[in-house]
Amino acid sequence: MLNYVLITFGIAAVGGLVLAASVLRDKLASWALSVVHALLGAIGLVLLITMLLQGSAPQQVLIGFVLLLVAALGGFFLASFHLRHKIPPKAVVIVHAGVAVAGFLTLLSLAL
Structure with a gap:
């Protein structure tokens, strides 16, 4: 099931990059992309x-979950x-992305 989690969050991350790029500019x-990302x-x-x-x-699953929940x-x-x-605010976008990446990498460490 971890692989499905990683694929799901990986696709969400790509959408998140597009969303963040818009805000940083x-x-x-995009509302539609925001909904898909969510x-x-x-x-x-x-x-x-x-x-x-x-x-x-x-335990890494719990840690990753908490980070992604935040x-x-x-x-x-x-x-x-x-x-x-x-x-x-751009700072909030960057913090949101950073916490999400930390949660994703925590989960990815289990797969590698």
């Missing part, structure tokens, strides 16, 4: 919860700007 990001993130979190509930997941909370904050048709 002072442009409002859905993929939610699917990845549900898969991680499933792994954790099975009881045999290594990133998701940051994503909700970013979405609130999008709903108001405002460009979010």
Whole structure:
């Protein structure tokens, strides 16, 4: 199941790069891409919860989950700007991406 998690978050990350590039260029990001990015993130979190509930997941799965959950909370904050048709603070975008990458790399360390 870890492979599915990594693929899901990997695809979400590509979308996140496109979204972040828009914001860093002072442009409002694509709403459709934002929704797909959020859905993929939610699917990845549900898969991680499933792994954790099975009881045999290594501690890195929990650490990766917590980091990605924090990133998701940051994503909700970013979405609130999008709903108001405002460009979010660049620093928040960078922190959101950094925490998400840290969570992804934590999970990826299990696969390598």
